[in-house]
Amino acid sequence: MSNRDKRVAVLSPVAWRTPPRHYGAWETVAGNIAEGLVARGWDVTLFATRDSITSAKLHAVIDKGYDEDSAVDPKVAEYLHISEAFEHASEFDLIHSHYDFMALSYSRLVRTPVLTTIHGFSSPKIMPVYQKYRDGYYVSISDADRSPELAYLATVYNGIDLSLYPFQERAGDDLVFLGRIHPDKGVHLAIEAARLSGRRLIIAGIVQDEAYFHNRIEPHLDGRTVNYIGPVDVAGKNELFAAANVLLQLNTIPERFGLVLAEANAAGVPVIAMDLGSCREVIMDEQTGFLVNNVDQAVQALGRLSEIDRQNCRRRVETCFSIDTMVSAYEQVYAEIFELEEKKRQK
Amino acid sequence: MSNRDKRVAVLSPVAWRTPPRHYGAWETVAGNIAEGLVARGWDVTLFATRDSITSAKLHAVIDKGYDEDSAVDPKVAEYLHISEAFEHASEFDLIHSHYDFMALSYSRLVRTPVLTTIHGFSSPKIMPVYQKYRDGYYVSISDADRSPELAYLATVYNGIDLSLYPFQERAGDDLVFLGRIHPDKGVHLAIEAARLSGRRLIIAGIVQDEAYFHNRIEPHLDGRTVNYIGPVDVAGKNELFAAANVLLQLNTIPERFGLVLAEANAAGVPVIAMDLGSCREVIMDEQTGFLVNNVDQAVQALGRLSEIDRQNCRRRVETCFSIDTMVSAYEQVYAEIFELEEKKRQK
Numbered sequence: 001m002s003n004r005d006k007r008v009a010v011l012s013p014v015a016w017r018t019p020p021r022h023y024g025a026w027e028t029v030a031g032n033i034a035e036g037l038v039a040r041g042w043d044v045t046l047f048a049t050r051d052s053i054t055s056a057k058l059h060a061v062i063d064k065g066y067d068e069d070s071a072v073d074p075k076v077a078e079y080l081h082i083s084e085a086f087e088h089a090s091e092f093d094l095i096h097s098h099y100d101f102m103a104l105s106y107s108r109l110v111r112t113p114v115l116t117t118i119h120g121f122s123s124p125k126i127m128p129v130y131q132k133y134r135d136g137y138y139v140s141i142s143d144a145d146r147s148p149e150l151a152y153l154a155t156v157y158n159g160i161d162l163s164l165y166p167f168q169e170r171a172g173d174d175l176v177f178l179g180r181i182h183p184d185k186g187v188h189l190a191i192e193a194a195r196l197s198g199r200r201l202i203i204a205g206i207v208q209d210e211a212y213f214h215n216r217i218e219p220h221l222d223g224r225t226v227n228y229i230g231p232v233d234v235a236g237k238n239e240l241f242a243a244a245n246v247l248l249q250l251n252t253i254p255e256r257f258g259l260v261l262a263e264a265n266a267a268g269v270p271v272i273a274m275d276l277g278s279c280r281e282v283i284m285d286e287q288t289g290f291l292v293n294n295v296d297q298a299v300q301a302l303g304r305l306s307e308i309d310r311q312n313c314r315r316r317v318e319t320c321f322s323i324d325t326m327v328s329a330y331e332q333v334y335a336e337i338f339e340l341e342e343k344k345r346q347k
Numbered sequence: 348m349s350n351r352d353k354r355v356a357v358l359s360p361v362a363w364r365t366p367p368r369h370y371g372a373w374e375t376v377a378g379n380i381a382e383g384l385v386a387r388g389w390d391v392t393l394f395a396t397r398d399s400i401t402s403a404k405l406h407a408v409i410d411k412g413y414d415e416d417s418a419v420d421p422k423v424a425e426y427l428h429i430s431e432a433f434e435h436a437s438e439f440d441l442i443h444s445h446y447d448f449m450a451l452s453y454s455r456l457v458r459t460p461v462l463t464t465i466h467g468f469s470s471p472k473i474m475p476v477y478q479k480y481r482d483g484y485y486v487s488i489s490d491a492d493r494s495p496e497l498a499y500l501a502t503v504y505n506g507i508d509l510s511l512y513p514f515q516e517r518a519g520d521d522l523v524f525l526g527r528i529h530p531d532k533g534v535h536l537a538i539e540a541a542r543l544s545g546r547r548l549i550i551a552g553i554v555q556d557e558a559y560f561h562n563r564i565e566p567h568l569d570g571r572t573v574n575y576i577g578p579v580d581v582a583g584k585n586e587l588f589a590a591a592n593v594l595l596q597l598n599t600i601p602e603r604f605g606l607v608l609a610e611a612n613a614a615g616v617p618v619i620a621m622d623l624g625s626c627r628e629v630i631m632d633e634q635t636g637f638l639v640n641n642v643d644q645a646v647q648a649l650g651r652l653s654e655i656d657r658q659n660c661r662r663r664v665e666t667c668f669s670i671d672t673m674v675s676a677y678e679q680v681y682a683e684i685f686e687l688e689e690k691k692r693q694k
Contacts, residue, residue: 061479073472075422076448080476083452101423105430109456125420129427132408 006093007043010034014081016065018048022231023206025259026119029158030098036327047085086110101129113341120256137337142278145256153333158257159326164234165266167314172243175201178260180208186250188216193298203228241267246305249273258282262321268310272301288313353440354390357381361428363412365395369578370553372606373466376505377445383674394432433457448476460688467603484684489625492603500680505604506673511581512613514661519590522548525607527555533597535563540645550575588614593652596620605629609668615657619648635660
């Protein structure tokens with residue numbers, strides 16, 4: 001049974017443009033879902049910033065992402081943007097929300113079912129909202145990032161646009177860190193691994209924790225062995241992957257998904273990741289990289305990179321983390337929701 | 348025509364308890380409206396923190412004000428609290444919101460009409476929300492605090508509970524400042540007026556701007572001529588009014604209403620206020636205090652305080668700024684809304 005005559009609203013965050021220029025995992029995934037659904041013939045409306053780029057119909061009330069436009073108050077942008085989608089709820093058969101706990105607070109005021117992909121629990125303080133709306137429809141982005149208090153319809157792994165990250169035959173020489181500059185991401189551990197192995201490290205990403213950058217990262221930037229190149233767009237990522245021998249993701253807290261791990265693998269770059277959270281779901285140990293528990297193990301793994309088949313990395317992403325795989329999984333989730341809703345109506 | 352069989356939801360903020368322990372003008376007014384409506388026989392439900400004190404039915408999902416409880420995330424509290432009221436909208440004939448722009452974003456998702464008392468525009472950045480919902484029902488708390496972009500049903504002045512602020516026959520000796528310690532409130536100008544007049548000043552209120560307090564206020568605290576006594580509750584305010592010769596409100600930006608001006612007048616204390624915003628609506632120049640344009644004029648006015656009849660100050664509050672006066676005015680506004688809604692239904 002095809003549901004592709006159904007109308008779906010995809011509610012993307014408005015912190016950044018969809019897709020984002022550099023950082024912005026939630027907007028990336030929401031945008032990819034919209035693209036994938038359109039490609040399969042669904043009637044899709046993307047609620048996102050006005051400068052967003054999409055094959056879906058774009059519905060926008062916020063000009064630019066509030067993290068890209070100081071004239072916009074984030075709180076105001078969120079209230080205006082989220083409520084706009086719910087005010088148009090009757091035009092849709094499903095609202096697929098990527099807007100965290102805030103969108104839930106509107107869900108009982110409309111008849112349209114709301115599916116929430118939970119991209120992460122930012123704080124225990126947001127849990128009361130999920131507790132109240134625990135009868136909602138939820139998808140987790142990894143088995144690791146589930147709350148025991150919620151019932152989920154499925155885990156659907158994030159899918160990336162593989163055409164953006166072409167396979168690179170030849171491995172580069174450098175260690176690469178790509179992500180938010182924040183202690184959670186273990187940039188300092190990547191630096192330590194570089195120092196212990198005597199290898200060169202390139203760091204890219206937005207600085208999210210200024211003090212951490214200033215105290216723990218900047219003192220090591222010598223322009224030779226440790227370099228920081230700032231945030232990068234897709235072209236910049238591909239340059240980075242070309243230079244990469246490996247991506248180091250020595251996160252210090254459980255990863256929720258780790259989009260960059262899949263992006264690196266897509267380009268053929270193996271990943272050494274801390275075995276915390278979702279990393280073991282995204283990286284197959286000894287197949288597409290290595291899972292480690294500390295910096296020493298990461299350094300040991302650096303010596304074993306020749307064991308990794310770069311083609312294998314690419315294939316794994318094609319199979320598990322493509323837009324197509326993700327959207328197929330969401331189509332199943334949508335079908336389940338439509339059935340459940342139909343049963344409710346018949347009661 | 349009485350509407351007192353109608354069911355009204357009063358949506359109070361959850362920054363503080365309703366009524367607040369010390370600071371919290373919005374919660375004070377929302378609480379007073381609920382009390383006044385109940386006294387007149389209305390069926391009133393107050394949406395406020397669980398520790399609130401009210402004669403109305405209390406509906407609460409947030410235990411304590413987020414400014415009184417660090418375990419609570421303000422954003423989470425607001426989303427949970429506001430949506431709760433709207434989820435119960437069908438139980439009410441009117442939602443009377445004191446919750447700023449946020450509540451508006453739910454207003455089109457329910458059939459119940461929503462009246463918003465605008466307690467102030469905190470920033471030009473919130474105006475897009477009012478622009479979107481400019482067809483809503485609005486009340487201003489002073490003629491001065493109106494946006495030219497909005498249509499208002501009325502200005503309804505804030506009403507205070509006169510029983511809390513008994514008239515004090517005899518004037519005290521001190522100059523008194525009572526309010527948030529913030530440059531907007533001109534605490535530094537009150538200090539200058541005290542210095543120029545050689546009079547003693549008592550300062551009371553919460554410190555909202557730490558740097559301002561540290562740099563501009565603290566250096567003057569000598570324990571003799573300038574004293575800071577911290578935040579005060581109602582009993583503390585009455586002690587302050589007993590010691591007061593005058594209340595100094597040398598605000599540097601337009602006042603929106605100035606609840607404390609009415610409270611001081613209720614106790615018989617004249618007010619010297621900067622002639623900015625609503626001050627000339629609350630204080631009658633040369634009758635219940637003096638309106639001034641600078642510190643020099645404030646100092647001159649200090650020499651004319653004997654001209655003010657303290658009984659007159661009290662009478663003015665009884666007439667214009669009592670709960671009864673306020674609730675009468677709101678009853679008229681409600682009646683107008685019910686009529687307008689009835690006309691809409693008949694169309």
